[in-house]
Amino acid sequence: MSQLNETHDPALRSWVDSANQPGTDFPIQNLPFAVFRRTGCGEAFRGGVAIGDQIIDLGAAAQCGALVPGVQAIAAACGDASLNRFMAMGPDAWAALRLGLSRALRADAADTQRLASCMLPQAEAEYTVPARIGDYTDFYTSIYHATNIGKLFRPDNPLMPNYRWMPIGYHGRSSSIAVSGQAFPRPSGQTMAPDASEPDFGPCKRLDYELELGIYVGTGNASGSPVLMDDAESHVFGLCLLNDWSARDIQAWEYQPLGPFLSKNFATTISPWIVTMEALAPYRLPFTRPEGDPQPLPYLDSAANRKQGAIDVRLEVRLETERMRTSGAAAARLSATSYRHAYWTVAQLLAHHTVNGCNLQPGDLFGSGTLSGPTLDQAGALIELTAGGQQPVTLPDGDSRAFLKDGDTVILRGWCEQPGSARIGFGECRGTVLPSILGG
């Protein structure tokens, strides 16, 4: 796991003024990655790093010699239209580029002009999915979510006996993952009403979001070669925000026995920015098990994981309805929680995924699963907040929601914050529900 080093020093200031403003998501201690281009001009997408309200064009920075020679070639790899080649270079390369950027961006840097000429204001940029995601795996790492949703889908059997023994996961759809700003029509499908003898077909009536973190695989593993716990985090590049949109009525009818399918694969929204594991080093926490729960099997256990397997990423969900947009009201916060409550750590997800010899590849994405916290107001999905739609959430303007309506925009935010460390932000992940193409 990443250790604290000079790049984490909370006293560091940048010559990019906006990076020193209190509350910025992107101070010099963060340096997250995205793939961007100037909005609406049709130029090529390429990799960049956020600093304050600017983006450093890494390919351009490599070309104009704005970085020290040792990291030029690494930065040049980020000039591709996806970060896969850079991700495949591994943690030493990631750390070298981070250190090079950190030094070049500090207030006392000797030469600022060349790097300044390679920046674009974030306000003028658009983003795309930052990696070619070969495979996308969604996990289920909040025991609170698993229990809450299990009660609704299987009242007599909410938490399966396997849950406390292994990170439950399943494969999701790569093709429908899109970056913040995604808008998609309400999906249609088969549903079965509780008292019906035949299924119905039509637009989803119980459309929901799921508050998750995405986890990018950096370096892969060969087929047949499991990654051990002690090596697992060195294969992880970083984290993003992820909204696993879910059609609950379609899910309830289709999911047995092979799992969710059309209820999930119509859309998944991710934040453009990937916060590196190294940037998160100040926010690591011990991984513990509740009293009485089984300890992880040896292949899911390590001293480092026990000591600092968890990560304290604060998370919140906001809802902006059509009515709020019309009236100019601010988006309403629906819930807030932290990734620290996850039952399984990033390292455990990766070790479990590969223990059977399954090969991971650079750019593969894991979803954490819905990150509901211990109390109901920390729930990461409407189906939990509203007790299956029975108790609609009341919004500040008097409107209410049992499930999502057309025109609703869901906004996920994430950040790390604690005294003595710099704030590390994730930006936002925003997606909007459009009316069904069937009308009505």
Added chain:
Amino acid sequence: MSQLNETHDPALRSWVDSANQPGTDFPIQNLPFAVFRRTGCGEAFRGGVAIGDQIIDLGAAAQCGALVPGVQAIAAACGDASLNRFMAMGPDAWAALRLGLSRALRADAADTQRLASCMLPQAEAEYTVPARIGDYTDFYTSIYHATNIGKLFRPDNPLMPNYRWMPIGYHGRSSSIAVSGQAFPRPSGQTMAPDASEPDFGPCKRLDYELELGIYVGTGNASGSPVLMDDAESHVFGLCLLNDWSARDIQAWEYQPLGPFLSKNFATTISPWIVTMEALAPYRLPFTRPEGDPQPLPYLDSAANRKQGAIDVRLEVRLETERMRTSGAAAARLSATSYRHAYWTVAQLLAHHTVNGCNLQPGDLFGSGTLSGPTLDQAGALIELTAGGQQPVTLPDGDSRAFLKDGDTVILRGWCEQPGSARIGFGECRGTVLPSILGG
């Protein structure tokens, strides 16, 4: 759906003698696609078409002017290291290349020398996965398999109520799909013995194969735009053989509630050759429902599908053990069946997959699900043939199998055959179980 045309004429003969031999998988009426190169010389993989015991190098054929001008550009696209660009060109391009090749290969073709110079004997070739498979979806289209396996996993509830209403499917792993010849170590994982209070960890004890067909998406659809039944088959490029290796003991413990994961994603083997939907036109059959079963909902129904939605591909599984290889004995046939027994058609799988707006992309792969036929000797997996391992299969040399042993090679074969039509073969799909990396 493809209509019969001059390329299907069973009287056609080729100037490539081996294509006229009775029993060949690759007569002039077939013309399946693969991606190949000369074995062991490190040259680039590129697309080819089988004729008899030869492969036509399509990029080379385009370059040397061996094809009529209208199809040169189409053949040139097949010179890529994957067929995605050709698949994306759509059914008119696929048909034009097929017609061009058919005419150039006929016994009465004027110029044979240029095309002959672009051929490589299959005996000198090696193959790779013929498309960049963005997403792999595995279905469950044999009601006999679903019932047989359901009885073993859920004795009280073998066939879920949704089964007869929708094609059940789930997302699988793309990264571990490999072409015939794949060999992989026996996977390890968690299992829970029936009477145990804690799971065990170790090499899989109930390793199985699954006899499936793979279905390649040719042209995709935009996100939010479902493909209707009448258009569905025009999006399908062709079929291959597929072995969905399965670790039954890992599966039983992990699969609830989100479906199979590590029990499946360690390896999937496909045949190198893709038989086009057009080549299969003579073997189409009506799609029918058993008396008393519900008719498909309108979005899964069409006149063309009722008339000829099914395909009569004969299938068989053979097992070659280490002992057979040592003694020189032939591989033993474990079962034989036909794709005609599938409960859902190719068009229905594609229409269902996209009805929620999920976008498919060229090169995406569907698995049909295990294609067990109506009787137990037509079962497509050992778990069915052996009643969950209780009644081991006896092999011709006196050996027996409840599940697969190390060194076992499973060979899938497929072909279409009927009086008045040319035989259309799929070649073979072969994969081998290696010992666990844990030893023992």
